[in-house]
Amino acid sequence: MDTKKMVLNAILIAIGVLGGINMEKLFKILAINPGSTSTKIAVYQDKEEIFEKTLRHSSEEIDKFEKIADQLDFRKDIIENVLKEGGINLADLDAVVGRGGLLKPIKGGTYIVNDAMVEDLKIGVSGQHASNLGGIIARQIGDEINVPSYIVDPVVVDEMEEVARLSGVPEMPRISIFHALNQKAIGRRAAENIGKKYEDCNFLIVHMGGGITVGAHKKGKVIDNTNGLDGEGPFSPERSGGLPVGALFRACYGDEMTKDQVSKRIKGQGGVVAYLGTNDIREVEARINDGDEKAKLVYEAMIYQICKEIGAYATVLKGDIDAIILTGGIAHSAKVRDMIKERVGFLGEVLSYPGEDEMSALAEGGLRVLKGEEEALVY
Numbered sequence: 001m002d003t004k005k006m007v008l009n010a011i012l013i014a015i016g017v018l019g020g021i022n023m024e025k026l027f028k029i030l031a032i033n034p035g036s037t038s039t040k041i042a043v044y045q046d047k048e049e050i051f052e053k054t055l056r057h058s059s060e061e062i063d064k065f066e067k068i069a070d071q072l073d074f075r076k077d078i079i080e081n082v083l084k085e086g087g088i089n090l091a092d093l094d095a096v097v098g099r100g101g102l103l104k105p106i107k108g109g110t111y112i113v114n115d116a117m118v119e120d121l122k123i124g125v126s127g128q129h130a131s132n133l134g135g136i137i138a139r140q141i142g143d144e145i146n147v148p149s150y151i152v153d154p155v156v157v158d159e160m161e162e163v164a165r166l167s168g169v170p171e172m173p174r175i176s177i178f179h180a181l182n183q184k185a186i187g188r189r190a191a192e193n194i195g196k197k198y199e200d201c202n203f204l205i206v207h208m209g210g211g212i213t214v215g216a217h218k219k220g221k222v223i224d225n226t227n228g229l230d231g232e233g234p235f236s237p238e239r240s241g242g243l244p245v246g247a248l249f250r251a252c253y254g255d256e257m258t259k260d261q262v263s264k265r266i267k268g269q270g271g272v273v274a275y276l277g278t279n280d281i282r283e284v285e286a287r288i289n290d291g292d293e294k295a296k297l298v299y300e301a302m303i304y305q306i307c308k309e310i311g312a313y314a315t316v317l318k319g320d321i322d323a324i325i326l327t328g329g330i331a332h333s334a335k336v337r338d339m340i341k342e343r344v345g346f347l348g349e350v351l352s353y354p355g356e357d358e359m360s361a362l363a364e365g366g367l368r369v370l371k372g373e374e375e376a377l378v379y
Contacts, residue, residue, distance in 0.1 A: 027370045028092055030141070031362040032079065033099040034133040037062065039075050043088055044363040051086050052359070055079070068132055069122045076137050096142040097366040098134030099358070100154025102126040105176065108157045108184055108222065109377045110365040113139040113149040117379040126156060150376060152365030153181040155229075159221040164316075174232075178225040179207035179328070183215050185361035186327045186353045194322070201322045204313050204347075206306060206340075208330035209356065210279065211267075212236040214309045216316040224316045226309060231266045234305030237279035237330075240270030241305060272298055281330050303336060307343040314347050321348040328356055 026046050033040040037059070043051040055078055065071045083090065098113070101121050111117065113135045121132040135151045142149030157180035167174050183205045184198075191198040199220035207213050212235075213228035226233030235241035243266070251257050257265070265274065273279040275298045276287075287295040310324060324344060330336055331354040341350045368374035 027094040027367055029363045029366045029370075030083075030088075030090075030093050030096045030138075031098075031359045031366075032096065032134050032137055033358055033362065034075060034130045034137070036130045039079065040359060041079055041082065042359040042363065043083075043093075044360070044367070046367060047360065047364060049360065049363075051083075051088055053082055053086065055082060068124070068128050068130055069136075071130075072133060072136055072140075075133060076140060079137065080141070090141065090145050093145060093147055095147050095366045095370055096138040096149045097362045098136070098138030098149065098151050099131045099362065100151035100156075100181075101132030101134060102129050103154055103156050103379065105156050105158035106154070106379065107159050107377075108153050108180060108220075110150050110152050110369050110374060111379050112376045113142070113151060114379055117151070120379075131155075148369075148376070150366045150369065152362050153184045155180055157184075157222065159223060160225070161223045164224040175227060175230075176222070176225055177227050177229045178213040178215055178222070179209070179211075179228070179356070180222070181358055181361050182327060182356040183207055183213070183217070183222065185357070185364065186325055187217050188364075189353065190323060190325050190351055196322070202317050202320050203323055203325055204310055204317065204321055205325045205327065206310060207356070208236070208306070208326065208328040208336070210237055211239045212241070212306060212328075212330075214306075214313050216313045218317060224313065229267065233309050235271040235302055237272045237281060238268055238270065240266045240274075272302060281333060281336070285333065285335060300339075303339045303343075307340055310340070310344045310347070314344075319347070324348055324350045325353060326350065327353045329354070331355070 029044045031042045031044065037057050039055045039057070041053050041055065042049055062071070102124060103117065103120050104125055118136055118139055121135050124132055138149040138151070155177055158176040160176050165173050187201070187203050187205055188198040190203065191201045201217070202219065203217040205215045205217055211228035212233060213226045214233060215222045215225040228239065231240055231243060233241050251262055272284065276284060276295055278284065284295050284299050288299060314321060324347060326337055326340060331352055337352050344350065369376045
C-alpha cells in the first residue's frame with residue numbers, strides 16, 4: 001500500500017473512532033417481483049429504496065411464450081437493460097432477491113435459491129404463475145455477478161398446526177395459501193414499532209385487497225390462516241369467500257352453471273363485484289355517499305364477515321393478542337378501519353398499516369440474512 005493510502009486510511013479510522021461514526025457496511029440489494037403482465041424491480045441500499053421501476057408487458061409479448069418458464073430470457077434481458085439505463089451497476093450488488101413462486105409447502109423465512117428450487121419453479125410443482133420466475137431470474141443474475149440469490153415468504157408458506165388442517169372431510173384437508181410475504185413483513189414492522197421482536201408477539205393480521213386473508217401469528221409462526229384463493233373466510237372485492245356447501249354442490253352438479261362459471265364465481269367474479277358490478281371499494285363508498293342502499297348493504301356485509309373471521313381467529317390465539325393489524329389496499333379506507341374497530345376493538349388494540357410493500361419486504365428478507373440477523377433456509 002502506498003504512503004498516501006496509508007495516511008488516508010489512518011485518517012478515516014481516526015475519524016471513525018473519535019467521532020463515533022458508524023462504519024458498518026451498507027448492503028445493496030436487487031428485488032424482483034414478476035407478475036402476469038408486469039415485472040417490478042427495485043434496488044435498495046439497506047432499507048432505503050434508491051431505484052424502482054415497473055416494467056409492463058403487453059399481451060402480444062407474453063402470448064408468444066407457450067409456458068411461463070419460456071419467458072425467462074425475455075424478462076431477464078429487459079430487467080438488465082432497464083437497470084443499465086438507470087445507472088445501476090450489477091457488480092455493485094450484494095444480493096438478488098426474487099418473489100417466491102408456487103413451490104412445495106415450506107415454513108416462512110428467507111431461502112437461498114438452490115438447484116432443487118429452480119427445478120420446481122421451472123416445472124411449476126404447485127402450479128403455474130409468473131412469480132415462479134422470480135427465484136429463477138434472481139439465481140441467474142446472482143450467479144453471473146457471484147452474489148447470493150434468495151426468495152422470501154412465498155404464498156405457499158405453511159406453518160399451520162396439525163389441528164388446523166382437518167376440514168371435516170379426510171379427502172379435503174385445509175391448505176395454507178395466503179398473503180404470507182406482506183403479512184409477515186407487516187408483523188415484523190408492527191413488532192418493531194411496539195418495541196418487541198416478531199418472534200415474541202401474537203398478532204391477528206388481516207390483509208384486505210382483491211382477496212382477504214386473516215392469519216393467526218403466534219411467536220413468529222402463522223399457525224392458522226384463511227385460504228383466500230380457494231374460497232375460505234370473508235367475501236372480498238372479487239372472491240366469494242366461504243360458501244354454503246349445499247348450494248355450491250347443487251351449482252356444481254346442476255345445469256345452470258358450467259365448471260368454468262363456478263370457478264370464476266369463487267375467484268375473479270365473486271364477492272363485491274358479483275353484487276355490484278365493481279371491485280373498487282372507493283367506488284362502492286362513493287355510491288353509498290350518493291344514497292345507494294344495496295351498495296351499503298354489501299359493503300357492511302363484507303366488513304361483518306371480516307370481523308367474524310377476526311373473532312374466530314382470536315380463539316386460535318386463546319385471546320392472547322398483542323394487536324389486530326389491518327393491511328392491504330382496502331386498509332387505506334378510514335371508514336373500513338373504523339367499522340372493523342367498532343366490532344373487534346374489545347379483543348385488543350387495532351393497528352393499521354395500509355397498502356402492501358412487497359418490494360421492501362423482499363429486500364428486507366435478504367438484508368436480514370446479509371446482516372446475520374437471520375439464517376438463510378434451504379429448500
